[in-house]
Amino acid sequence: MVLDNLGSSLRGSLDKLRGKSRIDEDDVQEIVKEIQRSLLSADVDVSLVMDLSDSIKTRALEEEPPGGTSARDHVLKIVYEELVSLIGESTEIPLESQTIMLAGLQGSGKTTTSAKMAWWFSKKGLRPAVIQTDTFRPGAYDQAKQMCERAEVDFYGDPDCDDPVQIAREGLEATEDADVHIVDTAGRHALEDDLIAEIEEIEGVVQPDLNLLVLDAAIGQGAKEQAQQFDESIGIGGVVITKLDGTAKGGGALTAVNETDSSIAFLGMGETVQDIERFEPNGFISRLLG
Ligand code: GDP
Numbered sequence: 001m002v003l004d005n006l007g008s009s010l011r012g013s014l015d016k017l018r019g020k021s022r023i024d025e026d027d028v029q030e031i032v033k034e035i036q037r038s039l040l041s042a043d044v045d046v047s048l049v050m051d052l053s054d055s056i057k058t059r060a061l062e063e064e065p066p067g068g069t070s071a072r073d074h075v076l077k078i079v080y081e082e083l084v085s086l087i088g089e090s091t092e093i094p095l096e097s098q099t100i101m102l103a104g105l106q107g108s109g110k111t112t113t114s115a116k117m118a119w120w121f122s123k124k125g126l127r128p129a130v131i132q133t134d135t136f137r138p139g140a141y142d143q144a145k146q147m148c149e150r151a152e153v154d155f156y157g158d159p160d161c162d163d164p165v166q167i168a169r170e171g172l173e174a175t176e177d178a179d180v181h182i183v184d185t186a187g188r189h190a191l192e193d194d195l196i197a198e199i200e201e202i203e204g205v206v207q208p209d210l211n212l213l214v215l216d217a218a219i220g221q222g223a224k225e226q227a228q229q230f231d232e233s234i235g236i237g238g239v240v241i242t243k244l245d246g247t248a249k250g251g252g253a254l255t256a257v258n259e260t261d262s263s264i265a266f267l268g269m270g271e272t273v274q275d276i277e278r279f280e281p282n283g284f285i286s287r288l289l290g
Pocket of ligand 1: 104105106107108109110111112113137143187242243244245246267268269270271275
């Protein structure tokens with residue numbers, strides 16, 4: 001169990017348990033309060049925080065620490081296990097031929113993520129291609145093309161065509177030599193009916209193996225509605241959190257994971273193609289509690 005970077009208040013509350021073999025309700029209450037504070041300020045949904053608090057309280061008071069385990073380590077283990085069960089392991093990404101479609105609002109980081117993921121797959125020895133179907137945002141084509149050149153991966157887009165479905169169809173044909181197809185889609189400033197209709201049409205042509213919802217780490221309560229809508233229309237199998245190199249902690253993504261019954265696949269850590277990491281629960285939990 002690795003939980004470094006715990007916030008100092010939480011560490012302080014846990015340290016009060018040092019030397020104790022049993023913990024009482026006040027101890028647990030104090031620790032749970034600190035955890036709530038950290039998670040709420042990291043944008044984790046209130047009801048998720050409450051559910052988590054209840055499970056931690058119940059287990060910390062009911063379960064006996066195994067022989068030789070201090071009360072502190074026991075509580076820490078419970079906190080960690082409950083957070084892992086909420087957050088889950090990373091989305092499984094098989095290293096084989098597949099088609100992945102990215103969904104999300106404009107500015108969430110889809111285009112950047114498509115090139116980053118292609119770079120990631122290429123480093124794993126596969127041949128990825130990015131298909132850029134965003135005809136809505138001016139500049140999306142050039143941005144994707146440039147990033148794919150930098151990542152040295154195949155790219156298809158058509159700046160003269162305004163039909164994303166046609167681009168998707170032609171893109172799949174044009175990049176048939178690739179193993180992994182990553183389809184970038186257009187966003188909107190807000191969830192609008194035409195966005196949902198468009199992505200459903202693209203999905204019908206592309207038939208992705210996996211749809212990933214791309215979310216800015218700074219998203220708070222808005223994550224819920226987006227996750228619901230995209231999940232209803234195309235089915236979301238995983239979440240990408242972008243801009244984690246900033247100060248936002250990305251707790252909103254947990255709402256999306258919970259709503260879509262999925263998991264987190266990748267983290268975006270910067271603006272260049274290499275700034276991508278596979279999600280890993282330990283580091284993320286430390287960050288949320290930090
Ligand atoms: P899209 O509209 O969803 O395709 O979003 P873009 O991929 O164009 O990203 C929107 C802005 O966020 C761009 O300026 C990107 O450079 C920036 N961006 C995307 N991902 C990250 C990230 O992980 N970290 C940082 N710092 N910026 C990012």
